[in-house]
Amino acid sequence: MESQLRGAQASEMAALLSVLRWDGSVSRQEMIRQTGLSRAVVAQRVSQLMSKGLLDDGEAGRSTGGRPPRHIRFRASAGYLLVADIGATSIDVAVTDLASNLLAHHAEAADIALGPELILGRLEKLFEMVCGEAGHIPGRLWGIGIGVPGPVEFATGRPVSPPIMPGWDGYPIRQRFSDHYRVPVWVDNDANLMALGEGRFGVARGHDNVVFIKIGTGIGAGLISDGLPHRGSHGSAGDVGHIQVAEDRNVVCRCGNVGCLEALAGGAALAREAERRARNGSSQWLAEVLERTGTLTAEDVAEAARRGDTTSVELLQMSGRLIGRMLATLVNFFNPSLIVVGGGVAGAGDVLLAAIREVVYGRSLPLATRDLLIKRSSLSSVAGVTGASAMVLDELFSAQRLEAWIDVGHPAELSGAGFRAEARES
Ligand SMILES: [Zn+2]
Numbered sequence: 223m224e225s226q227l228r229g230a231q232a233s234e235m236a237a238l239l240s241v242l243r244w245d246g247s248v249s250r251q252e253m254i255r256q257t258g259l260s261r262a263v264v265a266q267r268v269s270q271l272m273s274k275g276l277l278d279d280g281e282a283g284r285s286t287g288g289r290p291p292r293h294i295r296f297r298a299s300a301g302y303l304l305v306a307d308i309g310a311t312s313i314d315v316a317v318t319d320l321a322s323n324l325l326a327h328h329a330e331a332a333d334i335a336l337g338p339e340l341i342l343g344r345l346e347k348l349f350e351m352v353c354g355e356a357g358h359i360p361g362r363l364w365g366i367g368i369g370v371p372g373p374v375e376f377a378t379g380r381p382v383s384p385p386i387m388p389g390w391d392g393y394p395i396r397q398r399f400s401d402h403y404r405v406p407v408w409v410d411n412d413a414n415l416m417a418l419g420e421g422r423f424g425v426a427r428g429h430d431n432v433v434f435i436k437i438g439t440g441i442g443a444g445l446i447s448d449g450l451p452h453r454g455s456h457g458s459a460g461d462v463g464h465i466q467v468a469e470d471r472n473v474v475c476r477c478g479n480v481g482c483l484e485a486l487a488g489g490a491a492l493a494r495e496a497e498r499r500a501r502n503g504s505s506q507w508l509a510e511v512l513e514r515t516g517t518l519t520a521e522d523v524a525e526a527a528r529r530g531d532t533t534s535v536e537l538l539q540m541s542g543r544l545i546g547r548m549l550a551t552l553v554n555f556f557n558p559s560l561i562v563v564g565g566g567v568a569g570a571g572d573v574l575l576a577a578i579r580e581v582v583y584g585r586s587l588p589l590a591t592r593d594l595l596i597k598r599s600s601l602s603s604v605a606g607v608t609g610a611s612a613m614v615l616d617e618l619f620s621a622q623r624l625e626a627w628i629d630v631g632h633p634a635e636l637s638g639a640g641f642r643a644e645a646r647e648s
Contacts, residue, residue, distance in 0.1 A: 232625035234259055234267050239276070239619050242296040243321065247280030249291045268294055274631040275300050298323065301364035301632070302356065303614050304349050304403070307412055307606025308341060310334050310371050310386055310439040314607050315348040317356035320364070322423055322611040324604060326355035334371060337389035342398060364633050365618055366399050367610030369412035371440065373458035379409035382457060385464065385477035386440060406636040408613055412436065412606050413460055414451050416599070417444030418616075419609030420562050425600035429560040433552055434599070435462075436565035437545065437574070439520075440476075441484040445556070451613075462552070463488065467544050483548050487541040489520035489567045495537055496523045505533035524570030535573055542577025549578065550585035557590050564599030 237257045242248055248256075253264050271277045280295030298321035307314040311334070316327040328348055332341060345368075353359045372384025379396025381387060399407040417434035420426040426434070432446040441463035445452040453459055463484035464477050475485035485491055496518045500508035507526045512518050526534035549561060561582070563575055579596050586594070601608050617623055618633050627633040 228625055229621075231267065231270075232628060233621040234263055235271055235628065236619060236621035236624050238264065238267055238271065239296065239624075242277065242294065243615070243619065247293040247295045249293050251291065253294070270628075274628060296321070301362050302359050303365050303367060303611050304353070304363060305367045305607045305610035305614070306345055306349075307369045307415065307610060308332070308334060308345070308371065309412060309606070313341070313345060313348065314604070315345065315352050316604070316607040316611070317352050317359065318607070318611040320615060322419075322608055322615065324607065326352040327604065327607065328352055328355075329603070334387050334390075338393040338395070342395065346402070363403060363405050365405050365614040366403060366407040367415075367614040368395060368399070368407070368409045369415040369606050369610050370395070370409065371412050371438075371442070373456070373461055374409050374411050375457045376408075376410060376453050379407060381409075385475075400637040404637050405634050406614075406618070408617055410451075410453070410610075410613055411442065411444070411457065411460070413442035413444035414453060415444070415609030415613060416564055416601075416605040417446050417460075417562070417609065418451050418612045419601050419605045419607075420564070420599060421446045421449070422612040423601065423608055424562075424605065425597050426560055426562055429558075431556065431558045432560045432562060433549070433556065433558045434562045434564060434605075435545065435549060435568075437488065437541075437563065437567040438565040439489045441488045441545065441565075443552070447556075462548055465548055467548060483544060487544040492520040492523050492537055492541055492567065493518050496520075496526075496534065499533050499537075505531055507531040508533060520567045520570070524567070524574075527573050528571050538570060538573040539577045541567075542574040543581050546578040546581025547585065549582050553582060553586040553590045553594060559593055559595065561594070561596045562599050563596065564602065564605055568598060569602060 238253055241253055241256045250264055254261055276297055277294050278297050280293035282290040282292055298319040301320055303318045305316050305318060311331060313332040314329045317325045319325060370381055372387045373382045375382050380392050380394055381390045384390050395409045396407045413434060413436040416436055417432060420434055421432055426432045430449045434444040436442045443460035443462045445460050464482045466481040467483045468481040468486055471480050473485045474480055475482035496508050499505050500512040511522050523534045523537055527538050583591055599605050627635050
């Protein structure tokens with residue numbers, strides 16, 4: 223009986239927090255309207271949440287005669303999160319508050335293929351560094367969120383047979399960090415996190431069904447379905463880079479198959495094809511860059527295209543059309559209202575995006591594209607860390623988790639035995 227009561231109270235608090243976390247400063251009247259809770263219940267839960275330091279008085283609202291009502295505000299500074307976006311060739315780390323504002327941020331080059339011990343060891347050093355920059359963190363760290371460039375079994379926080387991450391298969395990333403920091407930890411695929419970041423704080427806000435396509439060294443997608451991340455039964459939903467788009471047997475993908483989308487259209491493929499064309503004399507521009515730097519990257523192709531190099535424009539169009547064909551199939555299947563194009567290569571300029579648009583609108587069913595928008599990522603290089611923060615907050619403030627920690631006022635409890643047992647079971 224008592225636990226039922228606690229469960230109901232936690233649901234009511236979660237409902238109030240979900241209004242306050244997104245709308246900033248809100249009147250009691252507005253909370254009653256949005257949650258459907260009674261005036262008395264709102265008053266009780268607000269006072270409980272205030273006593274835990276999660277809410278405080280905001281500015282006065284507008285008076286409709288008499289004393290103006292005081293607004294209530296979510297205290298985003300009650301705790302802090304450490305977040306990381308580990309890509310194939312980079313590590314991004316940040317400290318955020320409980321509203322996913324970045325308080326300190328650092329990005330550097332890294333090679334995921336060095337394996338988990340080296341990469342995660344470096345990540346711990348970088349966490350220390352950004353904590354130092356942000357200040358006041360010790361004792362107020364509430365959780366950790368980490369993205370990796372491969373499929374993750376979300377319930378346990380372990381990568382599952384990631385094609386480009388040798389040595390990471392089954393590595394207990396969650397356990398390593400929760401043992402070390404004594405806070406709850408969640409791990410997800412990087413494209414899923416970018417989708418979530420855009421959905422909560424970026425260009426996809428207000429859209430319930432979204433495809434985020436990440437075009438970097440490789441290609442991946444993150445899905446938002448009915449407003450929530452769709453991870454699939456084993457965490458590999460959205461792993462579209464290895465969909466076969468050609469019969470070409472000359473290009474073997476990192477996964478061992480032939481004809482994979484990312485092996486033909488990803489950043490590594492663009493760089494390889496650019497190098498071939500620089501050597502065979504079809505692009506003077508690319509040949510000069512290759513001569514000067516000894517190597518070509520997808521960014522060089524983008525820069526050359528911006529300067530009018532026709533070979534580079536062709537390469538980006540080819541890549542965009544292949545990605546567009548795969549997306550047209552997804553659009554017919556999933557019926558999103560928005561496709562967000564992000565990742566390092568997506569910053570390449572308009573040529574790639576234009577080619578993607580042309581193919582998606584041309585090849586998808588009319589009903590599926592009637593209101594379909596295709597936009598560039600608005601969070602761009604910080605989409606991953608912002609999404610990692612959003613993931614941790616979604617978990618911490620869910621009714622079920624809130625019930626487990628709200629009495630102590632701090633979610634560190636969640637990293638204890640109960641949380642790990644749950645991770646093992648599922
Ligand atoms: Zn592949």
